[in-house]
Amino acid sequence: MEAQQIKRTTAKSRGFYVKMKLLQQQNGKHGRPHEKSCFFRYYKWLLWLSLTLYFFSPYLLTTTTTTTTNDDDSKNDNKNNINPTFLSKTRVVSSSKSTFASRALIESTASDSRLQQPLHDQEGVLSLSKDLKIYVYELPPEYNADWLNNERCSNHLFASEVAIHRALLTSDVRTFDPYEADFFFVPVYVSCNFSTVNGFPAIGHARSLLSSAVQLISSDYPFWNRSLGSDHVFVASHDFGACFHTMENVAIADGIPGFLKRSIILQTFGVQGKHPCQDVENVLIPPYVSPESVRTTLERAPANGRRDIFAFFRGKMEVHPKNVSGRFYSKRVRTAIWRKYGGDRKFYLQRHRFAGYQSEIVRSVFCLCPLGWAPWSPRLVESVVLGCVPVIIADDIRLPFPEAVRWPEISLTVAERDVGKLGMILEHVAATNLTAIQKNLMDPFVRRALLFNNQIEQGDATWQVLSALAIKLNRSYIRSRDSTQ
Secondary structure (H helix, E strand, O other), X not given: OHHHHHHHHXXXXXXXXXXXXXXXXXXXXXXXXXXXHHHHHHHHHHHHHHHHHHHHHHHHHHHHHHHOHHHXXXXXXXXXXXXXXXXXXXXXXXXXXXXXXXXXXXXXXXXXXXXXXXXXXXXXXXXXXXXXXXXXXXXXHHHOHHHHHOHHHHOOOOOHXXXXXXXXXOOOOEOOOHHHOOEEEOOOOOOOOEOOOOOOEOOOOHHHHHHHHHXXXXXXXXXXXXXXXXXXXXXXXXXXHHHOOOOHHHHHHHOOOHHHOOOEEEEOOOEOOOOHHHOOOEEEOOOOOOHHHHHHHHHHOOOOOOOOEEEEEEOOOOOOOOEEOOEEHHHHHHHHHHHHHOOOOOEEEEOOOOOOOHHHHOOEEEEEEEOOOOOOOOHHXXXXXXXXXXXXXXXXXXXXXXXOOOHHHHOEEOOHHHHHHHHHHHHHHHHOOHHHHHHHHOOHHHHHHOOOOOOOOOOOHHHHHHHHHHHOHHHOHHHHHHHHO
């Protein structure tokens, strides 16, 4: 018992000795505190913290924002009580989500070098192979030239069929020797005929006209029969593309003409997932917008670049949508926009045609691009080239030239079901990442990629088409023949 007490006493004595020794070391040789010890410790920690921030700040700025976006944005949403939708970059998806996702396009960060540079470097553009050769069939005028008697044929939203043909005629990729051609372009205009009653394209003649053209080239030339048309290219620049009808239910019922199912279709219609009207080798192209009209509008735009319209839409908006063939126009989306925001001063909504409506786009911050009968609209192109942020309201839409145009960085996508929350969504974007989106819209490469010119310019829409075809060179008869020899 005494031995245990001695051990505890000795342990306490040693502990007391160690404590006193440490105090002496801290206070100095004679037990007096160092006068500069507190300042020294503060300076040491401050220096360490400064060096740490200096060396690791670039990493923190770039990595933290991308790896913790979902968590941080969820917290931000809870603070702001914003639950119905979320932004993924500039994409707003279904209301089943409840957080705002990536801030990759936040309002302004001088440290983010991506926003200080153009989205695209011309050196990085897919160079067209000098070996790419396209033969353009010279068809009788009833297949193309005669249709140009209608002045709208070469200027309306479906006019890419004319513009691509014209550009190929003077292109360096054109060959006059069909035996060296990789692809064969069949210039049949099917969207030039407009009914005078309602202004909609009447393309009931399309299937018979195309069938006649195929019969002609297959009887006069050997190239269609040797590949069964797999290296032949057609344009379908209207609502439902290769199905060649303007109403989706009829287009699906009719399907793609059998004689075209092996060919390549350049079409404006595109959706995510399977659809009977895109069940063919295809290249998605933008609708036609006249480059001349764009240049004229930009020249007449306000010199100060001021945009005094917050949200803009001009087009068909039915107050009481009529059921046509079992379907409602725009799936009632446009009607919902009109009913919800028709009296909102921030929304400039017009239901009637106006020839100079591009002058309204160039004054607008956000341009609404809701679906019509088909998901796509010429407003997609007009908004981008005139610097207005396109607000895409068309579920599952597939957009043209995604390798050249980074759509998530220049546009907003709002789910059809969330159109009633449009005002809140646009206000949120205006308060957060609008500046970054507008800066991306100013990239001249983006504008160029969506416009068709009469003569091909590097990076323009026809250039993008040729780039897509260059990727499909395995469909070329001469390439596949040479590879097997």
